Amino acid sequence: MKSIFPFIALSFISTYTFAAFPVFEVIPDPNEGLYKTVGYFMGMFMLIFGVIIAYAYNNKTMLKAAWKGFLTVVGAFILYLLILFALYFFAPGDFSFID
Numbered sequence: 001m002k003s004i005f006p007f008i009a010l011s012f013i014s015t016y017t018f019a020a021f022p023v024f025e026v027i028p029d030p031n032e033g034l035y036k037t038v039g040y041f042m043g044m045f046m047l048i049f050g051v052i053i054a055y056a057y058n059n060k061t062m063l064k065a066a067w068k069g070f071l072t073v074v075g076a077f078i079l080y081l082l083i084l085f086a087l088y089f090f091a092p093g094d095f096s097f098i099d
Contacts, residue, residue, distance in 0.1 A: 029061075032061055035059055035061040035062040035065065036061055036062070036064075036065040037065070038062060038065075039054050039059075039061065039062035039063065039064070039065030039066040039068075039069065040065040040066065040068060040069040040072075041069060042054060042062075042066050042069065043065065043066035043067060043068065043069025043070035043071075043072075043073075044069035044070070044072060044073055045069075047070055047073060048070060050066050050069065050070065051063070051066045051067060051070050053066075054066035054067075
């Protein structure tokens with residue numbers, strides 16, 4: 001019975017110790033989703049000019065999304081070229097209308 005009292009006292013002290021520290025809550029930006037969407041479409045449709053415009057806005061969220069949109073278009077173009085070259089080299093007879 002004597003060994004229970006130090007644990008009870010310790011539990012009360014520890015709760016007061018943790019409650020004494022201030023707790024900061026990070027409030028997210030309510031326009032963060034809008035910045036992501038606008039940045040992505042700027043990078044996708046305006047290409048590198050959209051990324052430059054996102055740099056001018058000086059918004060890190062919009063800039064990341066603009067780069068992602070730009071790289072999506074670049075990746076899709078590279079994939080298109082790879083498929084085109086693969087089709088041409090593995091089935092050259094099918095592209096006889098080009099000559």
